[in-house]
Amino acid sequence: MYRLRPDYCYACQKSGEVQVVFTVNNRNNVACLKMDRIIFGWRLRTAYAFLVDGLAIESGPAHFKKQMREFLAANTLRQAVFSHSHEDHAGNVDLFNQLGITPLVHECALANLTLPPPVPLYRRIVWGNPASGKCRTVGSTIETDRHTFQVIQSPGHATDHICLYEENEGWLFTGDLYVGEKIIYLYDQEDIAALKKTLHMLSNLHFSVIFCSHRGPLQKGPDAFRRKLAYIEDLEEKAQDLQKLGLTPRKITYRLLGKEDYMYLISGGEFSKTAFINALLSQKK
Structure with a gap:
């Protein structure tokens, strides 16, 4: 200990x-x-x-x-x-x-x-x-005296992002890939398409505890990533439906996520609701 x-x-x-x-x-x-x-x-x-x-x-x-x-x-x-x-x-x-x-x-x-x-x-x-x-x-694994961690390439939040998976213990160390199940901002380095693929891949692993680098240890399991992916895909569908009705990205953002707030101002636009909606609108069905 x-x-x-x-x-x-x-x-x-x-x-x-x-x-x-x-x-x-x-x-x-x-x-x-x-x-x-x-x-x-x-x-x-x-x-x-x-x-x-x-x-x-x-x-x-x-x-x-x-x-x-x-x-x-x-x-x-x-x-x-x-x-x-x-x-x-x-x-x-x-x-x-x-x-x-x-x-x-x-x-x-x-x-x-x-x-x-x-x-x-x-x-x-x-x-x-x-x-x-x-x-x-x-490398592809990290060995300690008691554990073997699989290194998982997990782009989306960043191109250089990795997760660590200890299958025997049911642990997944997720960096910035969990944070929460409902996101409203897009960080300007994030790639929504890559993030969706990563969330889908992680949701097929077998684990019980998420070790999140901002939320700490959470008894969540793979369903947390399924819910996060479902939320993004649902928001994407709603955004694209509103675009077909002729709404601009700015109006779609306001309708679905509300107006830009303090995070946009403090970050100088690095974190943006509108950028999130624009990224969802660019996805092909």
Whole structure:
């Protein structure tokens, strides 16, 4: 087991009204590292990393480097893997390199982690500036002393996205592919067609627990991906039916998802309801 007790919580007041909260819970011998940043009482988006049998899955964002270093120093770390190169998942690659670990990633993630692209201001506020570091290409499986994880190519959210599947335990580590069953925004790097194929593929696996990098461990199973896919396909059909009636994408968006809100404004359009509808309208039946 892990040297930090279950439900261990490390919290520090950074400056003014900015607080960092780092909580560790054990689930099925998987240490679930929950990372929250609170600004003026407003909790920003939660990120999770995991440690199982010496394997770290995700690194967490740069804002949590100190807490990750403390946790990893107190526990056995033999290898690491990142689901993709976004800064909330791979923001501390330098820390792993300092600990003698070269993380495993999709081959398309290597360039972004060697020389991270510029990050918009709102993402720097939420996650911090991602570090650069050395990684290597992941194979088809990852072996630990007790587990074999199948590496599943899973594009949609990002081209360099992978999932980890431990069939004997019924675990699926999903990065950003679950998050929730009903989405209303499209991130500008997402590919709806690829996402639908990935959701269909994951829904045919046999697992009981989703380890989501933003929601943590969830007793959901493959039905969660079937429901998410059904939601997207239903929304797609409704959008295309409204287009046949002569409605513009903007009016279809308002009818189905409501007007653009704070996420569109804060992200400078990186997260957009209208972009989601436009992507659905471009799909062929």
